Amino acid sequence: MAKENNATMEMNSTLDSVQFIYSISKIFELSADIIILTTGIIGNVLIIFFFTKLRIFRGNQCAYYLKICAITDMGVVIAMLPSNIVGYLINEILVRLTVIWCKIQLMCSYSCGLYSLYTICFIALDQYLSTNHRQIWRQRSTIRLAHCLSYLNISVAVFHGILFLIFAEIGIIGCTIYHPIARIYFTFFYYPILSGVLPLAISSTLGLLAYRNVRRIIRRQIPIVRRRLDRQMTAIALARVLCIFILGVPFLLASLVEANTIYSFQDPRGRAILSFIVKITYTLLYANYGINFYVFLIISPRFRHQIKNFILKKRWRQVTRVCNQEVVSPVNNQSTPENDPCPVSVLESV
Template identity: 25%
Template sequence: MSIVEATAQLSVWGPITLFFIGFISNFSNMIIFVGVKTFRQSPSTFYIMGQSITNLGALIMILLQSIPSTSGSASSVSCKLIMYFSQVTAPAAMSFLWLSAFDRWACTSRSTRIRKLSSNHIASRLFLFPFVFWSLICIPYFLFCDLVPPTFNCIYTNEIFAQVSLYFLDPLVAAIFPLIILIIFGILTYQNIFGVTRVHQDLVRTRLSITRLSTWEQQMTKMMISQTLLTILCTLPRAIFFIYIMAIINEIAMKSVDELEIIYFMNQFTAFIFGINFALSFYIFLLFSPRFRQTIKTHLKCQFHLTNNQVAP
């Protein structure tokens, strides 16, 4: 199989695979974290719900772009809508992951003042912020993207915004900056958990009122750290690719056909790896949290009345 064929196959089957895997994952997250009372007591639930919603939106945009009749090249309206919502959903999903990482850092901090930042009240106030913020920031994509002759590809119609998007919004906001934020809060949370001997006692004494809730907060922290590690691994190739493109942007016109084919393939491949961020959160929670698996099993038994019946003598 040639590189061109591999790129074509990946551009078609990659989005379809991510969508079906991600739909089950994110829909399951929304059902479990809303349906189980214990999860609703954690501030991270707000961020997981927001992330699941935006993940589904991002996966839908990825899928639509792979279908010729609904892709950005189908019409001027579809071009504007696809570009706009693609730029809104993906950064919003990453923003909810930042908030989850920040919440876990605050939750595990020794400082009482910092731990107060991890609360349902604050999480509920911040829930709408990523939606509103990115909806406003990405308005130029709706205004300055259109089908441009003679090729009628969906590209930028404003040269200044094209430069801003190419050198700032796409590489920094979409990949490099989220990667730095997640690494920083991941390291800080790890230090809070494993570098301080009295973290658990401080959490139980000053923040949590019952032992069961304390246990769930610990499980939520493990789940969020696991998801953060996955996101770092999936975002790193995309960030490296963006840095490479920025370095050779003025030399692309001089590249040979074979070199351009490799660049296009790496673009599709790193985009697919980055798309895993939006599809696997539920499976990561299942893999790294035994209590999460047990809670789902108990919830399903209650929903479908599968509890064991015992006959007394």
């Protein structure tokens, strides 16, 4: 009798702890998703806006990559987080309601994510080429090459999106790949290599080489404006590589562990803890797609200065337009300039 009571108490304690873990996990994920969705949309829109409007970035290949990367980053955030938030509020996982939504969501999110991941590699490649001490390599850094690599990237991303559209199903662990052959491909190639080791190795290696090239720029006779721009874009590229490495690697590791151990967990408490850890890594991954603008502001004082000057210039033009209005004289019907109370200054061109 005593053993039965102890077993019952232990079971109740386990159920209480499991329920507590799931409650904390739900609150954490809901709060994080709302914050990342809001800041991610605002930040990516600002990246597109400023890298389009600032004159110094026009025609720059790295700026082109950053703009399309911001578009795909926003695609990942919009494809995943709104449905997650609604699901938490109504206490229902939306992707489990219909297999069509399951397939479409995975196709859009993973296609945009893979495209963004390899765009980071192309950013590092462009900075390595544009800062290379060999002129023949610098000449290869062109907007035409950026367009060709983007088209190749789109092809690979769309192909894998179609795979998710075909093989994604709703099962015991939710909306994912259950087909045995496709599961082998995604478990042993897609996650660890195609979206893991390969892009991280390429982007980090090229990023470090570009950093080494930038340190040698001062020895070359090039315009100071170009030298500062190369340093700035290399710093931004390295920051982007560092973000995907720090925030993306935990997700890949946790996904592999979950995919290969979820069925072997007999303890409900261990399964709940694993689920909570995976949700934390998911949050870190989504944060990677939403914090880039703010990271650029932190690591690049020149970028902050450019944005500040751009905003002040626009504001100054509005003020001077009002201050320089002409007043028509009622005596001779001639236009005379109104006394301008606003001082005139010249802001640094951006």
